[in-house]
Amino acid sequence: MTFDINILSLKDILDILLVAFLLYKTYKLMKSSGSINIFIGILVFIVIWVIVSQVLQMRLLGSIFDKLVSVGVIALIVLFQDEIRHFLLTLGSRHRSSSFFRFLKGNKKDTTDKEDIMPIVMACLNMSKGKVGALIVIERSLPLDEVVRTGDIIDANINQRLIENIFFKNSPLHDGAMVISNKRIKAAGCILPVSHNLNIPKELGLRHRAALGISQETDAMTIIVSEETGGISIAYKGEFYLKLTAEELERMLTNDSDSQN
Numbered sequence: 001m002t003f004d005i006n007i008l009s010l011k012d013i014l015d016i017l018l019v020a021f022l023l024y025k026t027y028k029l030m031k032s033s034g035s036i037n038i039f040i041g042i043l044v045f046i047v048i049w050v051i052v053s054q055v056l057q058m059r060l061l062g063s064i065f066d067k068l069v070s071v072g073v074i075a076l077i078v079l080f081q082d083e084i085r086h087f088l089l090t091l092g093s094r095h096r097s098s099s100f101f102r103f104l105k106g107n108k109k110d111t112t113d114k115e116d117i118m119p120i121v122m123a124c125l126n127m128s129k130g131k132v133g134a135l136i137v138i139e140r141s142l143p144l145d146e147v148v149r150t151g152d153i154i155d156a157n158i159n160q161r162l163i164e165n166i167f168f169k170n171s172p173l174h175d176g177a178m179v180i181s182n183k184r185i186k187a188a189g190c191i192l193p194v195s196h197n198l199n200i201p202k203e204l205g206l207r208h209r210a211a212l213g214i215s216q217e218t219d220a221m222t223i224i225v226s227e228e229t230g231g232i233s234i235a236y237k238g239e240f241y242l243k244l245t246a247e248e249l250e251r252m253l254t255n256d257s258d259s260q261n
């Protein structure tokens, strides 16, 4: 009997911890997508609902709230379709990038090798010095086919001079983003989804917003070279890593980026 009670309490603790973890993850996801006020609104609604129907046991108001909650699930799915999609994509990509799945796929890593990274780093440094704006998306485990389709296909080896040439001010492909996938420059002039996060600093414009946007929807790592300041930044998994030095940029691109989180 005592044994049963112990198992039950352990299960309860696990249950509470899992709910807390789920709430924390939802909070983080909503904060990064700029919808934190909706999250707080939902929490306030749940608290009022519990007080009205459980604590005060007001039957009429309670039943109205009960009806709202049952319809609310559908409303939430519609309201948060982007966030839910991102959550499921991240869940899928985590599994796909696990060592077991990599073993099944037969490749070592999803990240780009060092010899492919150096031309990107050198090109970014040169563009930074010359204040040439650039936006480079490096695909990881989630395919970027949708984004590639919005630009012009290049399909060339990663080459420092080619990268610099594409982003050179008068080049026809300098506008938009370059996509690097499977160790090749796949496309340029691509259009990225723009993030609607309200917490992005005012001085960061559309180029940075677009980089954050793709980092919220996929696990790609995006390098931004600012045309205004020459600063090099990275957007990855909904976070900015601003004003990077050459060493930091190289380290972020070389390391398995999951260790950064």
Ligand SMILES: Nc1ncnc2c1ncn2[C@@H]1O[C@H](COP(=O)(O)OP(=O)(O)OP(=O)(O)O)[C@@H](O)[C@H]1O
Binding pocket: 133, 134, 135, 174, 175, 176, 177, 190, 191, 192, 193, 194, 203, 204, 205, 206, 207, 208, 209, 210, 225, 226, 227, 228, 229
């Ligand atoms: N959705 C998008 N997808 C791809 N590229 C975009 C997108 N939005 C803007 N850009 C690129 O960003 C450029 C505009 O940059 P803007 O000056 O607004 O950004 P910024 O973040 O302030 O960068 P900078 O510091 O370089 O000025 C555009 O010319 C275009 O090349």
